[in-house]
Amino acid sequence: MPLRLIPLPRPRREAGLCWTVPAPAGIGEGDDGLAPERSGLRLFEDGQEIGPGHARHDDIRTQGAGRFSHWGEQIYLSCATPGSRADRHRYTALVDPAAHSGRLAVLAAAAAVDPAGLDSEQRYAWGERLFETFVPDVKLPEWGRSFFHDAELIADYERFDTANYRSLDRKLVLREMLKLALRQPGELAECGVFRGASAYLAAKAIAEAPGERRLHLFDSFAGLSAPGATDGGFWRAGALACGQAEVAANLGPYAGRAVFHPGWIPERFAEAADQRFCFLHLDVDLYQPTHDALEFFHPRMVPGAVILCDDYGFDTCPGARRAMDEFFAGRPEPVLHLPTGQGVVVLCPASLEQKHES
Numbered sequence: 447m448p449l450r451l452i453p454l455p456r457p458r459r460e461a462g463l464c465w466t467v468p469a470p471a472g473i474g475e476g477d478d479g480l481a482p483e484r485s486g487l488r489l490f491e492d493g494q495e496i497g498p499g500h501a502r503h504d505d506i507r508t509q510g511a512g513r514f515s516h517w518g519e520q521i522y523l524s525c526a527t528p529g530s531r532a533d534r535h536r537y538t539a540l541v542d543p544a545a546h547s548g549r550l551a552v553l554a555a556a557a558a559v560d561p562a563g564l565d566s567e568q569r570y571a572w573g574e575r576l577f578e579t580f581v582p583d584v585k586l587p588e589w590g591r592s593f594f595h596d597a598e599l600i601a602d603y604e605r606f607d608t609a610n611y612r613s614l615d616r617k618l619v620l621r622e623m624l625k626l627a628l629r630q631p632g633e634l635a636e637c638g639v640f641r642g643a644s645a646y647l648a649a650k651a652i653a654e655a656p657g658e659r660r661l662h663l664f665d666s667f668a669g670l671s672a673p674g675a676t677d678g679g680f681w682r683a684g685a686l687a688c689g690q691a692e693v694a695a696n697l698g699p700y701a702g703r704a705v706f707h708p709g710w711i712p713e714r715f716a717e718a719a720d721q722r723f724c725f726l727h728l729d730v731d732l733y734q735p736t737h738d739a740l741e742f743f744h745p746r747m748v749p750g751a752v753i754l755c756d757d758y759g760f761d762t763c764p765g766a767r768r769a770m771d772e773f774f775a776g777r778p779e780p781v782l783h784l785p786t787g788q789g790v791v792v793l794c795p796a797s798l799e800q801k802h803e804s
């Protein structure tokens with residue numbers, strides 16, 4: 447889009463040194479509370495550029511000297527010529543679309559903002575602008591979600607990770623799905639344990655619920671197996687290795703609820719062949735162990751049981767998604783793709799009847 451010069455109508459006095467002009471069509475969006483530096487307007491008085499823009503309206507009224515603001519549908523301006531009135535001058539708007547679209551412009555605008563003067567939605571809006579500058583293909587979700595302040599969830603998360611909070615939302619889903627699964631009888635299982643962050647939440651949930659359920663943990667404790675042809679190029683054999691002793695220590699007060707089955711999936715599944723399960727957490731990132739776990743656990747799950755696949759919606763884990771989709775393609779339950787990237791299945795009686803018939 448080219449630069450455009452737009453002559454403005456004669457200003458009308460607003461208060462003190464401030465004058466107003468309706469923003470002409472085509473000038474672009476004005477600032478508002480959520481985006482107080484959105485407007486890219488530059489203003490000229492008799493051909494001389496004036497400013498600064500994005501000025502506070504009180505400063506325009508009391509200090510004048512060319513300060514202006516493009517706010518909503520109005521331009522609030524002050525005369526830059528000392529001792530003069532704005533209605534004695536010609537004002538021209540210059541709209542420079544590039545000035546506010548580039549990364550540097552967004553960074554410069556953000557640097558001029560004092561977050562202390564913004565409410566939480568305004569701060570989030572600034573975060574969105576900055577985030578979009580670097581990651582335009584990702585759509586940030588809504589601000590103000592209550593789990594951002596869930597102290598217990600965050601404390602449990604921070605036992606394992608303080609570097610970032612990328613899986614906090616998935617941990618919330620896990621915690622809530624455990625509530626659903628624990629309405630049914632049966633044991634719990636996890637395939638893919640790593641350092642035990644999700645196992646901790648599952649063990650805690652059963653420790654706080656009535657009964658003596660156990661959490662069966664299946665992992666090589668030596669990292670991922672070799673990715674196959676359908677697993678894409680992201681993972682390497684041996685990634686995400688964590689030893690069993692470290693996991694047991696990480697489970698802290700809930701370690702007594704865990705039953706460890708160390709080994710390559712499906713080698714140790716036979717040890718749980720006589721159990722019935724109300725919950726399976728699948729988090730092995732790859733096609734083959736996801737497939738093998740579904741084949742083993744699905745016939746052993748009770749009606750109302752939950753299968754939660756942590757990897758389902760991730761570009762890095764195409765094999766895990768494929769294993770889930772293939773397995774449930776001929777079954778009555780849909781795999782629900784959650785915005786967190788997880789895939790969840792709630793087992794229904796029809797599926798279990800079909801399973802017993804086959």
Ligand SMILES: C[S@@+](CC[C@H](N)C(=O)[O-])C[C@H]1O[C@@H](n2cnc3c(N)ncnc32)[C@H](O)[C@@H]1O
Binds near residue numbers: 665666735
């Ligand atoms: C993404 S991590 C699990 C993360 C964990 N659930 C959490 O919340 O922190 C994947 C785990 O799967 C295990 N794994 C991958 N392939 C496996 C296989 N074929 N057999 C056994 N374990 C495997 C790895 O050792 C690793 O611990």
